[in-house]
Amino acid sequence: MTQREIFFVANEVNELGGVGRWQAQMARLLAERGHRVRIIGIAPPEVAMDIGEDPPFETLTLYDRRPPGRRRPRFPLGRIDPAVRRQEADMRVAAERMSRLFRAAASGAVIVVTQVWAMEWVAFADTAGHPVIGMSHESFDASRRSSRFARVRSHYKDVDRLLVLTQEDADRWVAEGLNNVGFMPNPLPLTPVAPSPRTEKVVASIGRLSHAKGVDLLLDVWAEAAPRQPGWILRIYGSGEHEGVLRQQCTELGLDDSVEWAGRTDDVTAALARSSVFVQSSRGEGFPLVLLEAMACGVPCAAFDCSPGVREIVADGEDGLLARHGNTSELARHLVRLMSDESLRDTMGEKARQNVRRFAPEVITRRWEELFDFLER
Incomplete structure (x- = not known):
């Protein structure tokens, strides 16, 4: 087995919820297999999840507070809109912190972007030489009902692999024109020694x-x-x-x-x-x-x-x-x-x-x- 440097890039390092639980579990599982794992969060969470006092992975958060959403260019300025350019400059500064880590990583390192919002910063980072895996942790239908649908199609179209949760969802993304799609189920979060006795009503x-x-x-x-x-x-x-x-x-x-x-x-x-x-x-x-x-x-x-x-x-x-x-x-x-x-x-x-x-x-x-x-x- 090749031991690797693995970067998880997420909205938050320790977000309370299913994605946060999955992320902490996968980071722990891969670290226990001998990989060096880091979780990079864009912003601190609104409600934090406890990941323990001494997790077997490193963490880094780029911002002290959640940055504002991406500005839309004002007509007719387009990309030369000064407000947009200032925001992108700020994002590039934050992304440079990731770039330094990616450049220092050994051959074989992998970048896993666990949420599409975080990909907006990874897009400004220097990922050269390392495969990038993008992820969507929701169903195709749930994504289509949200603003994330357009962002997945835009930001993940050129990553090395887009992972969704099921084959059925993967097929639907392929039908949208994405040819880099695979699927990866979540792992079982716990393995109790004994089952419930199923005796209580x-x-x-x-x-x-x-x-x-x-x-x-x-x-x-x-x-x-x-x-x-x-x-x-x-x-x-x-x-x-x-x-x-x-x-x-x-x-x-x-x-x-x-x-x-x-x-x-x-x-x-x-x-x-x-x-x-x-x-x-x-x-x-x-x-x-x-x-x-x-x-x-x-x-x-x-x-x-x-x-x-x-x-x-x-x-x-x-x-x-x-x-x-x-x-x-x-x-x-x-x-x-x-x-x-x-x-x-x-x-x-x-x-x-x-x-x-x-x-x-x-x-x-x-x-x-x-x-x-x-x-x-």
Whole structure:
């Protein structure tokens, strides 16, 4: 195995959320394999994630505070607009800090740009001699609904490889004219020694209390499912800007006796060990880590089929149950089916625990190293 210098360039070094968790995990996994890993963040995060006191990788943040968004040239000045030129000059100064590191890196170094906003600075840096891998951590449809779609097409069209999360998403980007696309799943974030005993009458939800995570939809689901399975509890782990509105909705639906608001948890394994079913009601996902975690804990999942990543993780009818995107009545029926059938929960939970091993950290890390070797040829 060739030991390399690997640079992750991201919006933030320790951003709270799925991308931040993935980034810290991959940096740690590659460092443990003997690679020298650095994470370069453009700006400090609004909400930081704890990456530990002595991580096995180095970190650098280019700005003390988040820089403003890119200015659009005023008509008819175009690129000679003084405000645009000042901003680009500032970006070049920040990018030069990366360039110095890239120039000093040995042959075989790799630059992985984990988010497209960060690519705006990498584009000003001197990456000569090192392959550049760009990444999009969301589904094609989610990207298309945002400003990131145009930026992915613009900023990643000339990188050595654009990685998305699934083959299905890769095919759709190829259809957009990008001929450098591949896919790389997220690795399993945890490998518990023992599965959940699946003995408590608890359905768990874990995620930020935001519009994207669809907890409002979940409460509508629970309003249909709970009366059909008395004694079961929906335990919602998470915090966020919509908590007050969601608690009010819960009360208005008459669910206060069967819903527990557990707050944010740093011990996902323990939360899942106290659960028998996991539910995800997101409006959109990339390659959701929490589904991987639930399956690793042997907890069968019911979820909206909201993205190719969800379909890639959960085999509907085999190790979990998928409802049509946004169909709350169908998701409620899936929950009732799992809550009412202990044998089904055990069968699907054990199958999930087996199937999810295809995303084991050692499997995904080896795929990354094979990609690095390929790009060096």
